[in-house]
Amino acid sequence: MLRGAISRLGARLRLHADPSPASPRLRVLSTRRGKRSSPTLSPADCDDEGPLRGLFVLSRDPECPPRLLVVQPRLRPGSLLESKLAEALNLANSLEERRDGFYHSEFGAKGAPPHLVVQNPASRGRSHADTYFGPGTVDNVKCYLSATESEEDVDAVFVNAILSGIQQRNLESELAALMYMKTRLVRVRGPGGRLTFGPSGEAEVVSARGRGSGGRGFMSGAGETELQLQRRRIQERRVSLLAQIEDVRRTRAIQRSSRKRHGGSFGQELVTVAVVGYTNAGKSTLVSALSEADLYSDDRLFATVDPRLRSVILPSGRKALLSDTVGFISDLPVQLVEAFHATLEEVVEADMLVHVLDSSASNLEEHRSTVLQVLQQIGVSQEKINNMIEVWNKIDLVDENVKSDGIDDEVFLTEGEQEDDIFSEDDAPSEQTSFDSVDVDDGADSEYLSEENSEDSNELPSKKSFAEPTEMGAMKELSSKECFGELRVLDTNGHTFPQPASTCHVKTSAVTGTGLQELLALIERKLTEQQTVVQRSYGPFDRKWRPTSMDCEKAAEP
Numbered sequence: 001m002l003r004g005a006i007s008r009l010g011a012r013l014r015l016h017a018d019p020s021p022a023s024p025r026l027r028v029l030s031t032r033r034g035k036r037s038s039p040t041l042s043p044a045d046c047d048d049e050g051p052l053r054g055l056f057v058l059s060r061d062p063e064c065p066p067r068l069l070v071v072q073p074r075l076r077p078g079s080l081l082e083s084k085l086a087e088a089l090n091l092a093n094s095l096e097e098r099r100d101g102f103y104h105s106e107f108g109a110k111g112a113p114p115h116l117v118v119q120n121p122a123s124r125g126r127s128h129a130d131t132y133f134g135p136g137t138v139d140n141v142k143c144y145l146s147a148t149e150s151e152e153d154v155d156a157v158f159v160n161a162i163l164s165g166i167q168q169r170n171l172e173s174e175l176a177a178l179m180y181m182k183t184r185l186v187r188v189r190g191p192g193g194r195l196t197f198g199p200s201g202e203a204e205v206v207s208a209r210g211r212g213s214g215g216r217g218f219m220s221g222a223g224e225t226e227l228q229l230q231r232r233r234i235q236e237r238r239v240s241l242l243a244q245i246e247d248v249r250r251t252r253a254i255q256r257s258s259r260k261r262h263g264g265s266f267g268q269e270l271v272t273v274a275v276v277g278y279t280n281a282g283k284s285t286l287v288s289a290l291s292e293a294d295l296y297s298d299d300r301l302f303a304t305v306d307p308r309l310r311s312v313i314l315p316s317g318r319k320a321l322l323s324d325t326v327g328f329i330s331d332l333p334v335q336l337v338e339a340f341h342a343t344l345e346e347v348v349e350a351d352m353l354v355h356v357l358d359s360s361a362s363n364l365e366e367h368r369s370t371v372l373q374v375l376q377q378i379g380v381s382q383e384k385i386n387n388m389i390e391v392w393n394k395i396d397l398v399d400e401n402v403k404s405d406g407i408d409d410e411v412f413l414t415e416g417e418q419e420d421d422i423f424s425e426d427d428a429p430s431e432q433t434s435f436d437s438v439d440v441d442d443g444a445d446s447e448y449l450s451e452e453n454s455e456d457s458n459e460l461p462s463k464k465s466f467a468e469p470t471e472m473g474a475m476k477e478l479s480s481k482e483c484f485g486e487l488r489v490l491d492t493n494g495h496t497f498p499q500p501a502s503t504c505h506v507k508t509s510a511v512t513g514t515g516l517q518e519l520l521a522l523i524e525r526k527l528t529e530q531q532t533v534v535q536r537s538y539g540p541f542d543r544k545w546r547p548t549s550m551d552c553e554k555a556a557e558p
């Protein structure tokens with residue numbers, strides 16, 4: 001399910017090649033922005049034997065992970081371009097099926113996938129209604145794809161921008177035409193009316209596999225148009241995935257109710273704290289460090305695909321459950337929210353949320369907004385969001401000199417936003433640059449919190465021995481206004497909502513152990529506060545009356 005998410009995030013363009021040389025197949029698939037129907041599912045995910053599970057981009061070589069060509073529109077400043085490109089490359093590299101809890105290849109050993117940095121038409125409000133990019137850029141991508149050295153490698157094209165359905169469709173056609181010509185995949189009606197593969201004749205694209213291409217209970221292919229075939233496969237895949245989601249939902253509901261039976265929300269023994277955040281922020285590493293568990297963590301995006309619960313001992317000795325969740329990512333298509341619901345019900349049901357941010361990320365503020373937006377989308381109450389603890393993790397990576405100046409006014413250019421001085425000419429040729437050659441803006445990108453210690457830092461007893469927290473790990477409460485100014489988050493329906501009015505911050509390093517005690521103490525304090533509020537809200541008649549010690553003394557008086 002999540003692989004599907006990955007394969008379409010930002011990328012709205014995918015080419016599928018049949019691994020079987022005997023029946024070469026090339027597919028161009030599209031998704032539509034903002035529709036809640038089924039296009040998350042791809043017909044190419046189905047096979048004669050039934051739908052393939054999980055892997056949405058098929059590799060030409062079934063033994064190897066699929067290879068993507070990343071097309072990254074240029075962004076300003078350079079640091080933003082760098083982080084967006086790094087995210088896209090990481091995402092492309094992360095497309096690999098996890099087997100037996102492990103990935104097939106070492107992530108660190110993988111080289112960067114092929115990529116092109118191209119001009120950004122949106123930056124000047126000149127994105128082309130038909131193909132998003134201008135003709136020069138499309139030609140460049142075509143050139144790259146038809147180059148001999150890239151021919152064998154690329155299974156799909158990943159455009160790291162939001163394309164409309166029409167733009168995607170047109171781009172697909174352009175690139176697909178090229179690939180069809182290269183591999184002669186188009187099935188054509190020859191002079192005798194016979195269907196055959198070939199470069200000449202009256203072209204009629206029919207089932208890529210032809211007769212017997214995997215229908216349930218009937219033969220399909222000839223006679224079934226490409227569109228019908230795609231629709232049927234999408235429908236089959238959708239039904240299968242929805243069944244899987246329902247299974248996950250049922251299992252989690254049973255687990256939750258069993259947890260509640262053994263001690264549940266507020267005031268009882270076991271509370272659940274969901275750890276949420278942008279992908280790769282360090283959630284799993286942090287949960288592992290806090291609970292002394294060994295959760296899978298990796299530099300790849302979406303290392304965690306299933307929420308995991310780990311128990312942790314709070315400073316008072318009280319036990320709580322930490323739920324490590326799937327990471328969020330920007331430009332999450334609306335239709336994926338449905339898929340996220342099952343895995344993120346844990347978040348909606350949790351007693352409290354901890355939001356982990358990668359403090360070394362240059363676009364920290366964008367990550368923050370994305371997470372808040374997704375939380376809203378999956379139905380987390382505003383009250384819970386307001387009460388969320390914000391953790392700035394990876395503090396060990398932060399160069400303080402760079403970060404101390406406050407948040408940069410850099411702008412993340414999305415579709416519709418423009419920055420006039422970015423490009424000189426639209427679609428100048430030869431836009432390919434290497435990732436290494438991208439300018440890195442080392443300027444201050446994010447505001448940093450003051451290092452002042454709070455009164456309750458460092459002194460709380462803990463059952464674990466973490467590395468001594470430094471002053472960097474000090475806890476401080478700041479209003480979001482102080483930290484970020486008046487910010488509002490825009491959801492996909494165009495509604496805005498305010499950022500939490502007051503957010504508590506703690507800086508941590510899950511690797512060195514900095515700030516972990518403070519975080520545990522803060523979790524406990526927040527839980528106690530919440531519990532008090534809940535108890536108060538019962539009112540005088542909801543609580544059992546118990547005699548106070550004064551009452552007892554009075555009663556004992558003769």
Ligand SMILES: Nc1nc2c(ncn2[C@@H]2O[C@H](COP(=O)(O)OP(=O)(O)OP(=O)(O)O)[C@@H](O)[C@H]2O)c(=O)[nH]1
Pocket residue numbers: 277278279280281282283284285286296297298299300301302303304305325326327328393394395396397508509510511512
């Ligand atoms: N230097 C440093 N690296 C960290 C820290 N926390 C996590 N990392 C590294 O960041 C990478 C991502 O960590 P994960 O714990 O997998 O991140 P995640 O948020 O769970 O990611 P997803 O499951 O993909 O959403 C790993 O390589 C970690 O070793 C930290 O405090 N400091």
Ligand SMILES: [Mg+2]
Pocket residue numbers: 283284285296297303304324325327
């Ligand atoms: Mg994780």
